[in-house]
Amino acid sequence: MTQALLFDVFGTCVDWRSAIARAVTKALPGVDALVFADAWRGEYDPAMARIRAGDRGYVALDDLHRENLHRVAERFGVRAPDALAQAWERLDPWPDTVAGLHAIATHALIAPCSNGSIALMARLAKHALLPWHCILGADIARDYKPKPAVYLAACDALRLPPEAVMMVAAHNNDLAAARALGLKTAFVARPTEYGPNQTADLVAEADWDIIAPDFLVLADRLVDAR
Template sequence: MTEPKILVFDIFGTVVDWHRSIVREVLARHPQVDADAFALAWRAGYQPAMETVRSGGRGWVKLDTLHREILDRILPRFGLDHLDDTQRHALNLVWHRLDPWPDSVRGLTRLKSRFTICSLSNGNLGLLTDMAKRAGLPWDCVLGAEVFRTYKPDPRVYRGAAEVFDVEPAKVMMVAAHQDDLAAARACGLQTAYIERPMEFGAARPKDVSPDSANTVHARDLMHLADLLGCA
């Protein structure tokens, strides 16, 4: 493989554990609620909400707003429609407070020693910056869909990342725990690294993390990716 210059990372599920983080916070705030089901329901609205923007059905809306709209829709299902605006806003900010996977900070730090590392997430910049500050994620640069005014897997996001750094797409490696994200990146000429996150949706719903030979690299986690890419 040609050595990449830039590594760009999906965030939700790849670098941070959204499911466990949301379950923890919902249990702390509302212990009577099925926190596992709540987390899954909130996440289930993610792609349909972004598709309204990608399809041109509405203008650009940042992910914080989409998360809040999904939250407002699911609250009655869980008996929480009584929450006022302040309480809803505070709960919505859980996406800014997601915990990293145990290997993430150390793995990113090793990868940073050899490559430029950058987020390439559907999260908005404020969300990603708050998350990085809290979790100690050592990005060289924070990029997100907000920069390109569309959501992955729109090709403009992947090609835009290469343009930001003024490199050919082949010098950029997309790192993600989602094969559809990687397939879209490959179609734009990026290299791809798959990261196994079998517990992304919780221990009761293990993911299939079988290798796809179309990816440039397949790694168990970010520490393993650092090994495979020759980082100290």
């Protein structure tokens, strides 16, 4: 039986693109905010890849976001305030997220398993009203998904074996990494995470344990599976 659910956050629980573009519009008038938001997000994985590869010690995502912000701003020929990096703490939940998490939380423990730091996740939860029972993820593992240590550290923190934990994500590669370690998996598509022209993660690419259109349906299917 599933006793806890871990959630990817950026893209799965919250719409980062719209909120980041809104913050860019306010801080950097005259810049194409959506293009800037996409470029900023585009630096996300390369920055973590250097840490995953061991070429750099662990650096919290807050700091990587700030470094990436200035790297992208230089390409755009503008100067961005450091405070703009805090926009990642003020992202909007998808319409089903909060109600769905509350429904799921009545049946199991829920926690983020995000590449965001504990500080970032706590402030984002306060802003978006995400009802986590605790905050797990990269900070406790001192590494970044999809490295095995991140998922296993979350299971260990909950004192649960991987088979009692379900990873929920809108990204097939995140679920594949979790499944390889014995976690159960649930796919919830977010087909506009990267805007109207998104081409990846539009559908489930494997027979994940649960495939649901939103968190409310996921909650129902968890009950049905008991």
